[in-house]
Amino acid sequence: MAVASIGGHWIQLLRLRPVFEGQDVVFVSTKASFASMVSNCKFYTIPDGSRKNPINLLLSFKVLFKILRQEKPEAILSTGAAPGLLALLCGKILGKKTIWVDSVANVEKLSMSGILASKFATHVYTQWPDLAQGTIKYAGSVLAKEQKQ
Known part of the structure; x- marks a missing residue:
């Protein structure tokens, strides 16, 4: 499962698509229209929340937990936020492998979400x-991945 909110987080997630080749990937984001960008994959929309919108x-969290229990992914990868x-x-609670890729925009320190992750x-x-x-760990940049394609 690949999860990201709108904007740069989603773009960075899409740049990782070559990593997913040959895998059955479920995408999750906060904007329904993004489904068209991954039309060959299952897609779910979740509410967009932040510190400013705790509800x-x-x-x-509730929707994600339900999706994870339904889809039963082996691993969950996110580029944020x-x-x-x-x-x-949710994946950790359910015993899944979890992978966080911090945003390329965080040049001097990890994002708050990255620190928590x-x-x-x-x-x-x-x-x-x-x-x-x-x-x-450092294993390269999504920008470098884009240039190789």
Whole structure:
């Protein structure tokens, strides 16, 4: 399962599509029209929540938990933001492998969601070599992936 909110998080998730080749991927985002960008895959829409909208965060958590129980993915990958973090939290509760890829925009430090993900996600990746430390790994950038295509 691949989860991201709108904007740059979704674009970065789409740039990782070559990693998903040969896999049955379910995409989840906060904007229904994004389904057309992954038309050959199953797609779910969830409420978009943030610190400024905690009610939607609770709704997102509830919907994500239901989707995960229905789809039973082997792993959940997210490029952010809050809805992706919630997906990883739901996955952790259900015993799934969880992968966080922090945004390429976070040049000097991990995002707040990335810091939280590093506390419980199976794998956490930064897109900047200088930010890799401890359990936070660097394996390249989605920008580099785009240039190779």
